[in-house]
């Protein structure tokens with residue numbers, strides 16, 4: 208089995224991105240795993256602090272590990288948006304492959320200080336673990352929002368990205384380039400899409416020279432995603448689209464079978480609904496340069 212670092216290196220070489228999908232239950236995990244297996248592409252599942260509190264920090268890890276081993280398949284686990292060192296250490300000890308250490312709401316210098324300390328502590332515990340740091344503002348909460356926040360003020364500055372990466376020694380960086388967590392109601396309705404600053408992605412990549420993760424990518428324009436991958440994004444996070452598909456799949460199953468009470472007869476509809484979304488995103492991310500129309 209290739210290491211996660213190796214998988215990221217290969218993705219960068221090939222000009223493609225790896226999909227990262229958050230899970231809250233077995234339905235979402237099954238959907239992500241089955242979609243990735245169908246397409247035969249590596250995949251990362253993420254569990255934020257709230258998601259792992261619900262499923263159990265060690266239980267999520269055991270589930271993902273059991274799939275990786277039984278099917279000899281490159282599925283990896285990320286402790287998404289971990290806001291404290293004890294919580295990061297708990298995930299590292301439970302066998303997570305990657306930790307997003309997120310203290311991005313703190314002032315820049317304090318973010319550097321705490322992220323650097325977290326990298327040292329986590330690498331001391333597990334030298335193979337990947338640690339991601341975050342700078343800039345991409346909002347919080349992969350939910351449906353009424354109004355758009357002003358993203359312009361929180362965009363990542365390339366020079367700061369370089370300084371942050373050099374001082375903290377993180378393995379990967381989560382920048383703010385027009386992305387944001389959650390989706391607006393108008394995006395759910397299909398009327399609007401998130402747009403990314405591709406030039407900024409390229410500038411940050413040139414300065415920081417590090418693997419970059421695009422958080423909050425749900426609802427983003429497809430061409431902007433392709434452009435961002437070409438400009439230096441190696442991992443793309445999708446959560447809200449997964450949650451929306453989960454909810455819609457469950458709703459329709461309950462409406463169609465009002466008298467059904469057997470969970471394993473109801474929940475496959477939710478699996479299928481999530482799987483369609485994940486498969487479409489994985490196809491786009493792994494298409495990379497090849498998927499770009501000839502006119503570009």
Ligand SMILES: [Zn+2]
Nearest residue numbers: 288422423444
């Ligand atoms: Zn995120």
